[in-house]
Amino acid sequence: MKLLATLAFLLLSLFVQAQDFDVYRRVTDDKVKIPKVNQSIELDEFQLLSRNARMMDMAYAMIVPGYMHFKAKEHKMGYYLLGARMAAYGGLTYSYFRLEDQGESIFGDIKDPDNYQIKQYKYIGIASVSIIFATYFYDWIHGKVMLEKKQEMIRYKYGFKIQMEGELAGQSPKVKNYPSFWITYSF
Amino acid sequence: MLKFKILPLFVVLLITQIGAQAQFSITTEIAYLNHINAQNRRDLIENNIPNAELAWQGILKDTFYFKQGQKAAVFLYELSSSYDMIGRPALALHRLLVQRCLYSNDSISELSKNRFGELCYQNEFNQSFAEYLWMKSSKESLSSDVQQNLLLLTSLSTQMHLKELRPYILQLGNQMRLMDMDIPAWYNDWEYLVMIRLKEKHIKPIINYDNVEEGELEIAKIKSEKIKMKVFRKSIKHYIRNNSFKHAHDLVIAYQKENQNWFESLDLEMKKLRIWLRW
8 A cells, every 4th residue: 555655656746747845847947947038127026026925935934034025025024024023032032931930831831720820921921922923924924915916016017018019019919929930958 | 060050040049039128118108107197006106117217218318319309208297297196206306307408398398387396395495496497497498409408407407406316417417428528527526526425415515517617626625614524524435435545545635734623633543544454
């Protein structure tokens, strides 16, 4: 059974394309492909268009606070998130050691619920954890939205202009130009 | 052998690619500016500004538009509206001024009269200066010579004393050089003072627009003592920043001849140390 499963896994590589993790073969090598760039396109726009929010970015955003915003070229917000997360890590560390001195932990069980008075450091710890999660989800969701919004804006702009140029040149927008010849090579 | 066969083919392909990926035409840029201005969407307008500025650079370099300026005039009017909508009155006013000086158009002049005044007030200009700008850039005051108009535009632009306009005025200066014009001394002075990052309020009393003869700015001859010391300090700082230590040293020698207070002496010693350390 194990052998069959392994074989099936290996056979998948014949028709499945790589996405985030390069487990399977890639059809094209992105680094060899040189795209056509219009003279009006700026580097920032080119970078934004070639970026996507992928599953792998969720993991990166956990490690690097504000990662998605940096990816979407929202640097200001990226640094805010970085600062907030750093402050939250500081708060968490502070509350952890303070509570440890008193023989408690942030999410530890309460031994005597009737005579228990909640410590201020617990609030700091809980607030810090909340900030860490809030900044993470905000970074991921808002960053993705911003990236997509910016991409839409760029596509809208160049879509309009390219269509307009085609009309000026006497081409119908529906007419598609095909190259007269094409050269491909493979290793 | 194969290499020789493929190389010309590659060159042809490359040329075809470059041709196909050229900049958009001015008609397209006007249509898009008009399209987004009508929507009044700040994000769309801000997103298009770098493209519009790139198109403007193309227009400025193309002498064709100096003769047939209708499209350039409409483009600049739309660009000015874009800047106005995103709350950048300095550039909105400057784009209108460029249009008036270089691509004069009666219809646009009528259309933009009120907005021109409004933009002047938004830039904190008084009424007399607003009227001066309007009159100087009116069709009657313009010359038939494009070079004279470009010089007038540059002069008016520097007189506005808005820091935001500096790169755009330098762009006009580059165009004057490209057109092989005689650059007046006041412009060279202005360019130098901008290069050393002097504030506009300090530039204002230094520039003498009657000075058209060639020659470098003589810092020691600046009348205001306070501004003279500032220009010295900024100049030395500029040359240290750019690792031109020998010239900075020459300026230090000239600066030492001036009367300095204790703060300026301290600053001078620090600068000397930096020159000595090459830091």
